[in-house]
Amino acid sequence: MIKIYVPRDSSAKAVGADEVAAAIAAEAAAQKISVQIVRNSSRGMAWLETFVEVETPNGRMGYGPIEVGDVKRLFAAKFYEGGNDQLGHGLVDELPYLKNQERLTFARAGITDPVSLGDYVAHGGFEGLKKALAMTGAAIVAEVTESGLRGRGGAGFPTGIKWKTVHDAKADQKYVCCNADEGDSGTFADRMVMEGDPFMLIEGMTIAGIASGATKGFIYIRSEYPDAIATMKEAIGIAVEAKWLGQNIQSTDHCFDLEVRRGAGAYICGEETAMLESLEGKRGMVRAKPPIPALVGLFGKPTIINNVLSFAAVPYILSNGATAYKNYGMGRSRGTLPFQLAGNIKQGGLVEKAFGITLRTLINDFGGGTFTGRKVRAVQVGGPLGSYLPDSQLDLPMDYETFAANAAMVGHGGLVVFDDSVDMAAQARFAMEFCAIESCGKCTPCRIGSTRGAETIDKIVAGVDRDANLLLLEDLCQTMTDGSLCAMGGLTPMPVMSAVKHFPEDFDRPMMQAAE
Amino acid sequence: MAKKTTLIDLQFGKSDPATPFCAKYGNKPDALLEILHDVQNELGHVPETSLPAIAHALNLSRAEVYGVATFYHDFHLKPTGKHHLKLCSAEACQSMGGRGLLAAVEKFLNVKMGGTTADGLVTLEATYCLGLCASAPAMMIDNRPVARVNADKVKSIVEGLRT
Numbered sequence: 289m290i291k292i293y294v295p296r297d298s299s300a301k302a303v304g305a306d307e308v309a310a311a312i313a314a315e316a317a318a319q320k321i322s323v324q325i326v327r328n329s330s331r332g333m334a335w336l337e338t339f340v341e342v343e344t345p346n347g348r349m350g351y352g353p354i355e356v357g358d359v360k361r362l363f364a365a366k367f368y369e370g371g372n373d374q375l376g377h378g379l380v381d382e383l384p385y386l387k388n389q390e391r392l393t394f395a396r397a398g399i400t401d402p403v404s405l406g407d408y409v410a411h412g413g414f415e416g417l418k419k420a421l422a423m424t425g426a427a428i429v430a431e432v433t434e435s436g437l438r439g440r441g442g443a444g445f446p447t448g449i450k451w452k453t454v455h456d457a458k459a460d461q462k463y464v465c466c467n468a469d470e471g472d473s474g475t476f477a478d479r480m481v482m483e484g485d486p487f488m489l490i491e492g493m494t495i496a497g498i499a500s501g502a503t504k505g506f507i508y509i510r511s512e513y514p515d516a517i518a519t520m521k522e523a524i525g526i527a528v529e530a531k532w533l534g535q536n537i538q539s540t541d542h543c544f545d546l547e548v549r550r551g552a553g554a555y556i557c558g559e560e561t562a563m564l565e566s567l568e569g570k571r572g573m574v575r576a577k578p579p580i581p582a583l584v585g586l587f588g589k590p591t592i593i594n595n596v597l598s599f600a601a602v603p604y605i606l607s608n609g610a611t612a613y614k615n616y617g618m619g620r621s622r623g624t625l626p627f628q629l630a631g632n633i634k635q636g637g638l639v640e641k642a643f644g645i646t647l648r649t650l651i652n653d654f655g656g657g658t659f660t661g662r663k664v665r666a667v668q669v670g671g672p673l674g675s676y677l678p679d680s681q682l683d684l685p686m687d688y689e690t691f692a693a694n695a696a697m698v699g700h701g702g703l704v705v706f707d708d709s710v711d712m713a714a715q716a717r718f719a720m721e722f723c724a725i726e727s728c729g730k731c732t733p734c735r736i737g738s739t740r741g742a743e744t745i746d747k748i749v750a751g752v753d754r755d756a757n758l759l760l761l762e763d764l765c766q767t768m769t770d771g772s773l774c775a776m777g778g779l780t781p782m783p784v785m786s787a788v789k790h791f792p793e794d795f796d797r798p799m800m801q802a803a804e
Numbered sequence: 805m806a807k808k809t810t811l812i813d814l815q816f817g818k819s820d821p822a823t824p825f826c827a828k829y830g831n832k833p834d835a836l837l838e839i840l841h842d843v844q845n846e847l848g849h850v851p852e853t854s855l856p857a858i859a860h861a862l863n864l865s866r867a868e869v870y871g872v873a874t875f876y877h878d879f880h881l882k883p884t885g886k887h888h889l890k891l892c893s894a895e896a897c898q899s900m901g902g903r904g905l906l907a908a909v910e911k912f913l914n915v916k917m918g919g920t921t922a923d924g925l926v927t928l929e930a931t932y933c934l935g936l937c938a939s940a941p942a943m944m945i946d947n948r949p950v951a952r953v954n955a956d957k958v959k960s961i962v963e964g965l966r967t
Contacts, residue, residue: 473894569832569836631895672894
């Protein structure tokens with residue numbers, strides 16, 4: 289039986305993977321060739337989707353991007369035996385894009401069937417949890433602290449310290465919440481974990497439960513990710529069935545229940561306290577801190593809140609040891625970060641590398657430059673609240689501290705590339721506009737500042753009292769930075785002011801153009 | 805002339821379509837978003853008349869339920885088109901011509917963002933990121949993601965809905 293892999297990741301389905309899988313099945317049946325089609329996760333090479341792989345004695349051979357119209361030709365080329373085709377890429381393991389990565393979290397990406405427990409276990413799955421089940425909570429917390437893991441959602445807070453706070457808190461009930469409200473444009477690593485390796489997230493959260501003494505967990509997934517929601521729910525069912533979740537996990541005294549909750553299209557619910565409100569069935573309004581959620585979190589109880597990628601890093605740390613993880617990275621940014629190359633880029637996708645890699649390496653060596661072939665003009669790093677960086681800053685190493693020192697942030701590791709056709713004043717305006725649309729409305733600088741900011745940028749672009757309005761914009765941004773309750777209002781000035789600073793020419797144009 | 809009905813005046817019966825969905829989640833108030841999603845999946849929107857029934861079942865005030873239903877972009881209190889076309893309007897899609905694409909789609913559908921076509925077939929909505937940023941521009945038709953779209957592709961998808 290020939291094994292053919294067709295990804296089920298939504299980045300593949302969105303370009304016709306289901307149809308390609310059906311066409312391969314139909315053609316194989318017509319030619320009486322016995323094939324088994326496995327719907328695997330994605331390798332994270334978005335430009336090659338639908339990326340079809342065939343198992344051969346030498347390893348897997350890859351073909352892409354495959355469309356339904358290519359299938360007959362693939363069969364003529366005997367691709368099912370690894371035959372050559374114009375869309376063939378040879379052995380998948382030898383592709384430089386994959387070979388040059390350091391995939392710890394995404395070690396199984398593209399290799400396994402996401403909802404096959406057998407595949408997961410055969411590829412190192414649940415090794416971390418097995419170790420955790422025999423450890424004390426304090427020992428697990430110590431291991432995670434030692435690894436240097438920091439919150440992958442963007443804030444970069446040391447995960448071990450957060451876990452210790454919850455571990456040390458006394459309460460009749462504690463919770464573990466996974467923030468899977470991955471709303472930042474240019475990011476999709478959380479989605480790929482949930483659609484492609486859901487047991488890894490389950491494993492990481494269960495370890496967090498054992499570490500802190502929490503017996504109940506929630507995964508808050510944005511409604512824009514229907515496939516991730518379905519896959520996570522399916523995987524939870526399978527894990528419960530196999531006693532990796534629920535009561536008496538693997539016949540130990542440990543219990544951990546997990547539930548998926550859907551978001552409803554509010555970006556602000558990616559802010560941890562707004563997410564807690566939403567999980568409680570309320571409007572996603574940001575809470576003032578303190579008290580911190582680690583002490584007064586979901587339903588007022590001590591709660592671990594981490595991003596998908598933070599939890600997903602934990603099984604590796606437990607199974608291979610803190611040192612193995614810590615050996616990657618630079619400075620105080622330890623381990624790897626799954627970078628996401630997005631926007632106007634030729635070879636977009638997921639690149640997991642140790643901290644310290646430069647933007648230029650990511651964009652040129654992995655990404656192959658812009659999709660349009662034009663010059664890179666700006667790169668927005670860290671989502672809609674991240675700075676727009678010009679060419680002169682592309683040699684900065686990806687590191688939390690280095691970026692902070694340069695008025696930028698690594699965030700969730702998303703890079704959105706823009707070519708030289710971009711209008712940076714329009715991008716700055718959009719940042720304000722987006723904040724106005726998505727602000728929860730609780731604090732004034734964010735709720736009103738965003739609308740005033742968009743208006744002020746309109747005036748600047750229209751040439752109305754340009755210098756005075758630029759000063760006003762700067763002042764407004766300072767107020768938003770200093771006076772907002774959370775990162776929504778507090779960081780919106782980053783894309784705005786970085787655009788003003790690095791691309792002043794876009795804010796200074798003839799009146800004519802603005803009058804349209 | 806009938807007086808304008810407010811949320812407070814609305815009467816609800818035991819047979820409100822939302823009631824079984826509340827029961828499905830044990831009438832727990834923290835499940836409110838799930839309940840609203842389920843009601844909308846079933847009815848196409850969350851009828852304002854169902855809000856009091858939900859409030860009653862979850863032991864919340866009508867204002868609280870109304871507040872939640874109107875906070876989140878996903879929920880519609882009024883009937884919408886038969887299909888929902890969500891066009892990503894976030895930065896990654898902008899970098900690949902998303903703004904121009906939106907203008908083209910608005911033109912051939914003859915609606916503005918947020919509007920429903922005259923025949924009631926499609927409601928055009930903005931969404932901010934579908935996680936398909938490496939294959940931009942992206943959209944979602946009902947719950948199906950579509951990537952690397954252009955105006956022609958969107959057009960043919962909409963044409964496909966008519967058949």
